[in-house]
Amino acid sequence: MDCDPSMAEDRVAQACLLARQILDTEGWDAVTMRRLAAEMGIQAPSLYKHLRDKDQLKTALVAAGIGELGEALHAAGPDLAGLATAYRRWALAQPHLYDLATSGTLDRARLPEGLEDHAAQPLLDALGDQDRARAAWAAAHGLATLEISGRFPPGADIDAAWAAMVTAFEARPRRSRRA
Amino acid sequence: MDCDPSMAEDRVAQACLLARQILDTEGWDAVTMRRLAAEMGIQAPSLYKHLRDKDQLKTALVAAGIGELGEALHAAGPDLAGLATAYRRWALAQPHLYDLATSGTLDRARLPEGLEDHAAQPLLDALGDQDRARAAWAAAHGLATLEISGRFPPGADIDAAWAAMVTAFEARPRRSRRA
DNA sequence: GTCTATAGTGGGATAGAC
DNA sequence: GTCTATCCCACTATAGAC
Numbered sequence: 001m002d003c004d005p006s007m008a009e010d011r012v013a014q015a016c017l018l019a020r021q022i023l024d025t026e027g028w029d030a031v032t033m034r035r036l037a038a039e040m041g042i043q044a045p046s047l048y049k050h051l052r053d054k055d056q057l058k059t060a061l062v063a064a065g066i067g068e069l070g071e072a073l074h075a076a077g078p079d080l081a082g083l084a085t086a087y088r089r090w091a092l093a094q095p096h097l098y099d100l101a102t103s104g105t106l107d108r109a110r111l112p113e114g115l116e117d118h119a120a121q122p123l124l125d126a127l128g129d130q131d132r133a134r135a136a137w138a139a140a141h142g143l144a145t146l147e148i149s150g151r152f153p154p155g156a157d158i159d160a161a162w163a164a165m166v167t168a169f170e171a172r173p174r175r176s177r178r179a
Numbered sequence: 180m181d182c183d184p185s186m187a188e189d190r191v192a193q194a195c196l197l198a199r200q201i202l203d204t205e206g207w208d209a210v211t212m213r214r215l216a217a218e219m220g221i222q223a224p225s226l227y228k229h230l231r232d233k234d235q236l237k238t239a240l241v242a243a244g245i246g247e248l249g250e251a252l253h254a255a256g257p258d259l260a261g262l263a264t265a266y267r268r269w270a271l272a273q274p275h276l277y278d279l280a281t282s283g284t285l286d287r288a289r290l291p292e293g294l295e296d297h298a299a300q301p302l303l304d305a306l307g308d309q310d311r312a313r314a315a316w317a318a319a320h321g322l323a324t325l326e327i328s329g330r331f332p333p334g335a336d337i338d339a340a341w342a343a344m345v346t347a348f349e350a351r352p353r354r355s356r357r358a
Numbered sequence: 359g360t361c362t363a364t365a366g367t368g369g370g371a372t373a374g375a376c
Numbered sequence: 377g378t379c380t381a382t383c384c385c386a387c388t389a390t391a392g393a394c
Contacts, residue, residue, distance in 0.1 A: 011359090033388065046360055048389065103282070105328055116332070131336060135322065135344035139314065142321025149284055153295070157310060165314035168347040190377090212370065225378055227371070 003064055011050045014040060019057050020064070020097070027096045031057070058100070059110045065094075065101030066111070070119025080126045081166050084140060088162060091144040098148065102141060127169065136169045182243050190229045193219060198236050199243070199276070206275045210236070237279070238289045244273075244280030245290070249298025259305045260345050263319060267341060270323040277327065281320060306348065315348045 003016035015036055022031045022039075033054055037044040051057060069090050076086035091098040108116075120137065127133040143165060145151075147158055182195035194215055201210045212233055216223040230236060248269050255265035270277040287295075299316065306312040322344060324330075326337055 032386080034386085042359090043361060044388090045362085045390075049359055054388070102330075103324075103328065106330060131339040131343040132347070134331065134335065134337075134340040135318065135347060138321030138325050138340065139318035139344065140321070141325065142317030142319070143314065145282075145324070146317050146320065149282065151281075151285060152313065156313060158313075160310040161313040161317065164310040165318065168311070168314060168350070171347070171350045211368085213368090221377090222379060223370090224372075224380085228377055233370070 003060055011040070015047065015051065016057060016060050020061060023061060023096050023100065024094055025096075028058075028100050059107065061097065062101045062106070063111055063115060065097045066115055066119050069098075069101070070115070070121075073119065073122040076122065078122070078126055080136070080170055083122055083126055084162055084166050087140045088144060088147075091148065095148040098144065102145070128172075132169065136165075139165045139169070182239055190219070194226065194230065195236060195239050199240060202240060202275050202279065203273055204275075207237075207279050238286065240276065241280045241285070242290055242294060244276045245294055245298050248277075248280070249294070249300075252298065252301040255301065257301070257305055259315070259349055262301055262305055263341055263345050266319045267323060267326075270327065274327040277323065281324070307351075311348065315344075318344050318348070 003013060003020055018036055018039055019031050022035065033047055034044045037047050040047075069087070072086045072090040073083055076082045120133065123137055124130065124133040127136050143158075143162055152158055152161070182192060182199055197215055197218055198210050201214065212226055213223045215236075216226050219226075248266070251265045251269040252262055255261045299312065302316050303309065303312040306315050322337075322341055331337055331340070
């Protein structure tokens, strides 16, 4: 299942797009089957003729989020500073989808094969090896989530924190990267 | 309000300790007013003679979490590697409390004054300036949350990712730290 | 494919008697 | 400070008629 707008006459795609809309503006808790149905002009139980359960919807949104974030990174160019900016910008532009896609457990079996790897590829290319790439990904994720949830203290210079993260990971590690 | 065990005859402290216990073993969703009351041997409505609402309980647990994490960092010694290890160990030892204390919005007005600053002090000392300290804190937070929620791919070397983070932040930045 | 009706579950919180 | 009785809310999901 996906949320392709081109097939919006399909009830499934319609529900998915609507869910995305509600998610973006009000968060996942606001996405209920009753509300989806109401806004589609049908009764809630009728949704279950099209969707197996609510989790199917969630999975589709998570996949869309990971995919879009990956596209943003692929479009950003190879240097770490640009990747960080792209990552941050995408996360802040749709904070609820970012949270949904990156928090909590992930049922990899229900996601498209290779989706995560493809999204992470630009970071791997920029950092040189898996371990540094994972550390940098985690750093970006930490900064993004803390910024989204307003966890930095009121006067904090968040731009500078992102810049410090980029600086830290730009320096080559002591031992040369694996051949 | 706090969760001091020494005053466990107090209903408030009793509820708080019990909540902590349930949180640690089953997560925040398992902490319900009904269940707390049941395990205390009273009826749910009676809880509201002692607690204003459920959020009061949550705030106390969040404060306890931040405080304990801070203690772990203060006990760890000054070097970044040791701090990272202490951070990771504490987070993994009580993942549910860690999540509760670090995810979602934080109502600073209801937290003890200076609690966060005190907890963050060791990182500030180790990193030299606020921006690097915030970046490193975010990196540790990202690694911890991703590890707790099982977000790293099955074969990932998580130890190595933590080590790469420490290495990245150990190098001094290009410009000398502010005098 | 839609409807009505409803099951089943869970939650937070309040009123008022004792 | 405890109780009983309840209210309110919300949700996912199913059964069966049309």
